[in-house]
């Protein structure tokens with residue numbers, strides 16, 4: 001542990017670095033959870049072979065590629081198809097009938113990374129014959145991840161995991177029946193892609209852009225501090241239709257936000273909530 005004075009100096013350098021990132025590149029990490037941001041920045045300083053965070057600031061201001069390396073450290077785009085398959089199974093078993101009654105379904109995957117979560121929704125909606133009257137909006141701040149998402153390619157080594165997730169999530173046929181195969185491997189089918197709009201959207205700075213019956217925001221707010229989390233919950237609350245469903249990640253909840261009473265827990269275990277007021 002650093003002496004208090006050094007900790008204060010480090011915090012100042014980090015704040016200045018994040019301000020520089022925001023003002024030069026428009027990415028706003030100023031309200032992300034400090035311990036995790038600090039760990040990633042310290043690691044980047046080491047990997048760039050420099051001694052201080054201030055030197056990193058100078059480097060990223062003058063060198064776009066150095067900034068891209070830092071950005072890759074700050075946005076964590078780990079995801080998978082039918083991640084936590086039991087959540088998708090629950091949704092399918094408990095909500096499909098109700099969702100089928102909605103004339104047109106709009107679903108938002110906020111912080112979709114490389115898109116697997118949005119494709120997972122498209123797959124089960126297709127199997128439930130609801131995809132044709134659904135539109136899925138999949139957004140993120142990470143342009144490179146969104147480009148990969150648009151490609152819809154599944155990396156070969158992950159296919160066995162995805163097949164098992166698909167089955168556990170209640171898949172009705174074979175994952176491969178939702179894919180096209182070419183010499184480079186599997187790609188999610190054009191019919192799924194057609195129903196998904198991939199777009200840049202920053203939860204820290206951008207507003208609401210539609211009304212949704214369902215919003216997924218899993219494993220994103222875990223990286224935010226409490227004030228940013230509160231703002232994002234306001235955004236989701238404004239963006240959900242009456243009775244709309246909010247799905248959070250396994251380590252996230254509405255606790256410690258002022259929105260807890262505005263939702264009922266449909267499944268506390270799976271972090272699935274309904275907007276009630």
Ligand SMILES: C[S@@+](CC[C@H](N)C(=O)[O-])C[C@H]1O[C@@H](n2cnc3c(N)ncnc32)[C@H](O)[C@@H]1O
Pocket residue numbers: 075076077078079080083110111112113114117139140141142145201202203204205217218219220249
């Ligand atoms: C760990 S991934 C989660 C992906 C997916 N939701 C899942 O659970 O598998 C977190 C994603 O949140 C995105 N993200 C981080 N800050 C964001 C922000 N301010 N606005 C939108 N997306 C953000 C990151 O770029 C990253 O792709």
